[in-house]
Amino acid sequence: MNLSLKVWRQKNANSEGKFQQYDVQGISEDMSFLEMFDVLNERLINEGESPVAFDHDCREGICGMCSMYINGEPHGPNKGVTTCQLHMRSFKSGDTITVEPWRAKAFPIVKDLAVNRSAFDRIIAAGGYVSVNTGNAQDANSLPIPKDNADDAFMAAACIGCGACVAACKNASAMLFTSAKISQLALLPQGQAERTMRAEKMVAQMDVEGFGACTNTGACEAECPKGISLENIARMNREYYGAVLSSK
């Protein structure tokens, strides 16, 4: 396959960025989108140019590092996959593909397509944890958990923190991410100790970081590679209103 790429190049957070056009030839349709970038970068390095910076790690859809905004959609055109799982067979030879970084005030650009997502870490640090006592783990059966809650918590816990929800949202809102992190703990007995303060603090941190307010467009859910449901945002809203009314 031969493709024409329009890639956002930006030296660092403070410099002006611009699109650069690259023509890549001989791409196999079995390559992943990132492997196609590896081919391009190898060539750029050989030509003495600086390679395109992009985040990646596991390359199997579980770490949440890869983050490319491809032809107007985070993680590209396919549903339920990350950029590393997107294969070139989803494109046609001769296509022009526009690749941008996640764009949000709360995700400053580090270089080219790599953005700083530490705002997510600070949201988690604000309350996305449980107090665990030291000592032996207790018998799992001593903590009865309704099957529905276990399933919902598990589905929320599937969030890999990639930030595609923020990238997709017209308001750059982090509510799908934050709500998944609040939900996975609020639904389980282990999460009850910090439940009230968790909702208050994580929402407050989310606002401090400069993410927008949700308009319920559903773009996040549609673009999330892990299919995190909007039900989590409704749950976060309940958790938050309940928390501010009951906390001391």
Add this chain to the structure above:
Amino acid sequence: MSWVTKTLSSSLGKKLIMAVTGLSLIAFLLVHCGINACIFLNDGGHTFNEAAEFMANNLFIRVTEVGLMAGFIIHIVDGLMLWKSNTDKRPVKYAVVKGEANSTWYSRSMGLLGSLLLIFLVIHLRHFWVVSRFTDVITSGEKTLFQEMTEVFANPIPVVIYVLGCISLAYHLLHGFQSAFQTMGWNHPKYTPFIKSVGAGFSILIPLIFAAMPIAMYLGWIA
């Protein structure tokens, strides 16, 4: 800051205000539509004038009207503030956005649709509310409110403006009705499909009835 102001100025709090005021405006629309639909009885505006007079003189309604005004103002101010602050959350825009792949255009255009509604609202209040409340055209018995309506809608320009206003309302509500429940945390596999159907029905039916009024008057079906 007290916990109340802190909550209401958080992103979730601002959203809650939108949802609660939005739903009160929906309740108002229902009453407004019910009363105006009296013109379809085609009795020369007799029932409609009586209903309008009752609304104008009933103490409970007059007190509620103050709440309604406050609701409108809060919804509009909060909506425009959210719109502005949300837009600022992405200082550098994308070159390519494939919005239709993940959401409906009207859910992404609530600020625009709301602003169109605001323009319509100013024209609409000028046509009827200002005339009935701040002039003595109606109270002096010079004209009835129904006569005022027939006069306004004899002209095609207001008719077109009103129909456009109703279309904006329909799309604003098509997203807003169900969105308000989600914002209030009401998302449940048993009730959400029901809320969505009722919301879609309301959003189409009510603006349709409203739009039928100027059209029917212009075409002389109601006199």
